[in-house]
Amino acid sequence: MPTADENPPRHPATLSDVFFAFNRLALQGFGGVLAVTQRELVERRRWLTREEFLELLSAAQLLPGPNVVNLSLMLGDRFFGLRGALSALAGMLCAPLVIVLLLATAYTQFAEASLVSGMLRGMGAVAAGLIVATALKLVGALTTNPLGRGLAYVLVALTLLAIAGLRWPLPAVLAGLGPLSVGLAWHLLKP
Amino acid sequence: MNALAPADWLNILAQFMLLSLLSVGGAISTAPEMHRFVVIQQHWITDTQFSASIAIAQAAPGPNVLFVAVVGWNVGGPLGAFVTMVGILLPSTMLSLWAGRWSAKHRRTRGVRAFINGMAPLTIGLLLATGWVLAEPFLRDSQHRVGALALLALSVLLMMGTKISPMWLVALGALVGALGGV
Numbered sequence: 001m002p003t004a005d006e007n008p009p010r011h012p013a014t015l016s017d018v019f020f021a022f023n024r025l026a027l028q029g030f031g032g033v034l035a036v037t038q039r040e041l042v043e044r045r046r047w048l049t050r051e052e053f054l055e056l057l058s059a060a061q062l063l064p065g066p067n068v069v070n071l072s073l074m075l076g077d078r079f080f081g082l083r084g085a086l087s088a089l090a091g092m093l094c095a096p097l098v099i100v101l102l103l104a105t106a107y108t109q110f111a112e113a114s115l116v117s118g119m120l121r122g123m124g125a126v127a128a129g130l131i132v133a134t135a136l137k138l139v140g141a142l143t144t145n146p147l148g149r150g151l152a153y154v155l156v157a158l159t160l161l162a163i164a165g166l167r168w169p170l171p172a173v174l175a176g177l178g179p180l181s182v183g184l185a186w187h188l189l190k191p
Numbered sequence: 192m193n194a195l196a197p198a199d200w201l202n203i204l205a206q207f208m209l210l211s212l213l214s215v216g217g218a219i220s221t222a223p224e225m226h227r228f229v230v231i232q233q234h235w236i237t238d239t240q241f242s243a244s245i246a247i248a249q250a251a252p253g254p255n256v257l258f259v260a261v262v263g264w265n266v267g268g269p270l271g272a273f274v275t276m277v278g279i280l281l282p283s284t285m286l287s288l289w290a291g292r293w294s295a296k297h298r299r300t301r302g303v304r305a306f307i308n309g310m311a312p313l314t315i316g317l318l319l320a321t322g323w324v325l326a327e328p329f330l331r332d333s334q335h336r337v338g339a340l341a342l343l344a345l346s347v348l349l350m351m352g353t354k355i356s357p358m359w360l361v362a363l364g365a366l367v368g369a370l371g372g373v
Contacts (some may be wrong), residue, residue, distance in 0.1 A: 031249055039356070058307060058310040061314055064282070065217075077291055082288070085288055093257070096257055101261065104264055122363075124325060125326070126361050128326040129360070130346055130357050138315050145308050155316065156319070160316045160323070164324060170216040174215070178309070181309040185309035
């Protein structure tokens with residue numbers, strides 16, 4: 001598949017590469033891991049092209065389960081089979097799990113402090129910006145989409161409107177727009 | 192923390208495995224149903240403990256699914272965290288592995304290519320919607336609107352234009368917030 005990236009994707013050498021890559025990105029992922037995952041896997045390590053990342057993320061979002069966890073499982077499995085999937089999962093969850101449980105035991109003492117609520121607000125605003133930036137970066141991957149840029153942008157806008165504007169539930173939006181969009185792609189991919 | 196009977200543990204495991212299969216869009220989307228089970232039906236934890244569990248997991252590094260471990264921890268200590276995490280992860284993990292392998296094997300077929308390409312714009316639309324949903328509380332809150340929007344715009348610009356790790360942007364947000372700038 002043609003991609004916009006100049007360098008071909010690389011491949012991790014060992015299982016511990018997989019573990020530490022996901023460990024590293026999970027520990028950087030305050031307020032959501034997705035933005036860091038894109039930066040680490042696509043831009044820094046080049047294990048995936050932007051297009052491949054978008055493909056895996058689309059599959060991960062449709063499947064039940066946490067999106068980044070599904071993505072890490074599928075990528076680890078692609079490189080090293082089941083052992084790779086489990087290494088990715090362990091890297092993603094082990095260290096953050098310990099930290100979050102320590103925080104949970106400490107939280108009750110600091111819950112009321114305005115310092116803490118201010119910090120959470122600031123982190124929340126940045127987290128929103130990170131997600132928006134990740135989406136804007138992936139928009140470039142639509143240039144190679146058989147739907148064509150115009151049609152793809154209309155579908156982006158319709159999804160945004162349905163979820164953020166009309167607050168329709170996610171399964172309803174996927175069930176409504178999904179078949180339409182996949183049907184159009186099927187038609188345009190006519191052999 | 193409560194003393195739970197073996198039957199309770201099995202009930203927890205079964206409930207969270209069911210939630211796992213329902214968690215399209217991420218584990219957080221099952222929070223209302225999880226709340227109904229552990230707070231309203233079983234009275235294992237309070238409303239406040241449940242909300243705090245989500246807030247803590249969002250502030251901590253790592254995937255948001257870890258809020259499930261905090262809920263489990265509050266329900267039944269270390270074993271509670273273990274059982275709830277196994278429950279929420281096991282079914283979705285097996286399904287993801289199977290689906291990932293199946294689609295890798297058939298990725299050249301017209302059907303899979305139509306599916307992958309057709310879903311791509313929806314995925315981007317969903318990400319933008321998530322950004323909007325996270326930002327919207329700030330827009331409605333006149334006291335914090337300007338500072339929060341400035342931070343949001345700055346983090347978009349720095350993410351697009353530089354190679355800085357998102358972690359430092361979150362740290363900047365925490366600092367600005369702690370100093371009362373948001």
